[in-house]
Amino acid sequence: MCGITGFTGKEAALPFLLQGLEKLEYRGYDSAGVTLVDAKGLYTVKTKGRLKDLRELLANEHLPQTAGIGHTRWATHGVPSNLNSHPHTNAKNTISIVHNGIIENYASIKEELLRQGYPFVSETDSEVIVHLIDYYDKGDIFEALKKALRYLQGSFALCVVSTANPDTVYVAKKDSPMIVGHSSIGSFCASDIPAVLEYTKDIMTLEDGNLAVLKADGVELYDFAGNPLPQHWTHVPYDLQAAQKGGYDTFMEKEIHEQPHVIQETLRGRIVNDDISLNELDQLAFPWENLERVYFVACGTAYNASMFAQDLFRHHVPKIPSFALAASEFRYGSYYLSPNTLCIFVSQSGETADTLAALNRAKERGAKTLAIVNVLGSGLARKADVTLYTCAGPEIAVASTKAYTTQLVLLTCLVIKMSELLGVARENFKELIDNLKDMPKIVEDMLKEKDQVHEYAKLLADKHDAYFIGRKMDYFSVVEGALKLKEVSYIHADAYLAGELKHGPIALIDKGTVVIALATQADVAAKTISNIEETKARGAVVILITTSKQNTDKFNYVLRVPNISPYLMAIPVAVLLQLFAYYAAVIKGCDVDKPRNLAKSVTVE
Numbered sequence: 001m002c003g004i005t006g007f008t009g010k011e012a013a014l015p016f017l018l019q020g021l022e023k024l025e026y027r028g029y030d031s032a033g034v035t036l037v038d039a040k041g042l043y044t045v046k047t048k049g050r051l052k053d054l055r056e057l058l059a060n061e062h063l064p065q066t067a068g069i070g071h072t073r074w075a076t077h078g079v080p081s082n083l084n085s086h087p088h089t090n091a092k093n094t095i096s097i098v099h100n101g102i103i104e105n106y107a108s109i110k111e112e113l114l115r116q117g118y119p120f121v122s123e124t125d126s127e128v129i130v131h132l133i134d135y136y137d138k139g140d141i142f143e144a145l146k147k148a149l150r151y152l153q154g155s156f157a158l159c160v161v162s163t164a165n166p167d168t169v170y171v172a173k174k175d176s177p178m179i180v181g182h183s184s185i186g187s188f189c190a191s192d193i194p195a196v197l198e199y200t201k202d203i204m205t206l207e208d209g210n211l212a213v214l215k216a217d218g219v220e221l222y223d224f225a226g227n228p229l230p231q232h233w234t235h236v237p238y239d240l241q242a243a244q245k246g247g248y249d250t251f252m253e254k255e256i257h258e259q260p261h262v263i264q265e266t267l268r269g270r271i272v273n274d275d276i277s278l279n280e281l282d283q284l285a286f287p288w289e290n291l292e293r294v295y296f297v298a299c300g301t302a303y304n305a306s307m308f309a310q311d312l313f314r315h316h317v318p319k320i321p322s323f324a325l326a327a328s329e330f331r332y333g334s335y336y337l338s339p340n341t342l343c344i345f346v347s348q349s350g351e352t353a354d355t356l357a358a359l360n361r362a363k364e365r366g367a368k369t370l371a372i373v374n375v376l377g378s379g380l381a382r383k384a385d386v387t388l389y390t391c392a393g394p395e396i397a398v399a400s401t402k403a404y405t406t407q408l409v410l411l412t413c414l415v416i417k418m419s420e421l422l423g424v425a426r427e428n429f430k431e432l433i434d435n436l437k438d439m440p441k442i443v444e445d446m447l448k449e450k451d452q453v454h455e456y457a458k459l460l461a462d463k464h465d466a467y468f469i470g471r472k473m474d475y476f477s478v479v480e481g482a483l484k485l486k487e488v489s490y491i492h493a494d495a496y497l498a499g500e501l502k503h504g505p506i507a508l509i510d511k512g513t514v515v516i517a518l519a520t521q522a523d524v525a526a527k528t529i530s531n532i533e534e535t536k537a538r539g540a541v542v543i544l545i546t547t548s549k550q551n552t553d554k555f556n557y558v559l560r561v562p563n564i565s566p567y568l569m570a571i572p573v574a575v576l577l578q579l580f581a582y583y584a585a586v587i588k589g590c591d592v593d594k595p596r597n598l599a600k601s602v603t604v605e
């Protein structure tokens, strides 16, 4: 997740640009750079590495320029390197840009610009932007930018400076966050509020399709066609520490609420003409006709996501054996591995010791390896034959929330694509693909249930135990729900297959025991409901999560999920169970972001 800063005003720009980038460090990055501008020209310095490396390069310079742009890059197209770092400049060194997001049609734009003789020096999608602006630049940079914006598809938060108007910073936004700010010393822009808070609390959050023109004495706002727009400024009431949490009390709460956006980001470019696009699979060069078995290997929450993938794959390709395995078992177990075995490793951090060791073992035995990770350039990403990235952004709270739901989304895309490669007809995936397209909105709707979930979480306030039950695809959801509750609220939680209850666990159900029951799988919902009634008969307080189709007259505490494919219920259900765990922990006064005994990344065995 890249960071952007920009400034034009009455003081030197560099101090703001650098401190702003430092405030955005939490987003993660692998290179950094700035362009300063005045009538004499552009001065660009950029480097692979950390902001301290950039500061060292700038340390002995006298840099009084009062306008400039800065960037920290989290590599997506092209490895972390000096050349791939932002800002990118045109060949004449008169225009400089920084960009967050992904230009989806960069390949076709690049092809055309190469034909026109434009020299490309980086492997990034972003570099096309500066050459496209240059192509349209006939002396008016604002006009050139408007023309270029007409061709850019994908997501972008974009800042542009040019020697033609050295006192102006141009900012455009679509599907990638950007704010602008103003104070008596000048105008600012940044990809998040913390970057500007030391300088101003008067900010305007840009909307998609906004084009802002920053000058020392104020900000002008237009649409991409250049029509003036009304401006909506707000005074930020909170301090810097709170701002990094985006106004939320905790990172966990913030990350739960980011899910509609990060699911959208993970799906970006993955659904093309109602089919799944995963070009990375070509690099595997896997002989699909010889595929013998599939292992999904991971730890913790990522293991729960792997169980989901195992069942989705088994349903669509029952003839190929598939297994979800805990990495800590896989690394020492006797599992059949061969060059015709595909091992899929799932991890937020990409640095979990057991998962890395499991990958090494799979490679030693000649299996093909694919990683699904969130952190770019992490150990798993470097070692696997092919890597697919979830686009959840930095996950700071120890409890995994947005990484999990983006894993479910990406694993669904992967299973669909693998099934197609193994001969399953495309028509079988229509409902799943339609549901995936709707998923950001579905998750948004789930978040609206938070007050209700908060009320139900109070039922746990004085409890030491909770039991989660479900059947079929609901089982992985209850395992994950119980894990979330345990780790943040310290309430003992167990998850059981609903049909297994009467074979032992029902002995634990007593008057007042809280049971969280999932009945989202239509074909077995009636069976689950009768298991739930067995617990009610023994005095359990039942919170039921089910679809609107289910009659719930006999239940006092009910949460509804939409009627989507049973195979994707895990995603809306996860949001409700995350909120449930979160509020239970808050009610108990726990440190939700840093639960005791837990680390964000378990890099030791």
Ligand code: M6R
Pocket: 299, 300, 301, 302, 346, 347, 348, 349, 350, 351, 352, 355, 398, 399, 400, 401, 484, 487, 598, 600, 601, 602
């Ligand atoms: O970074 P990873 O996804 O490999 O981490 C795996 C587990 O350590 C992690 O999911 C852990 O279970 C979380 N704290 C769960 O919320």
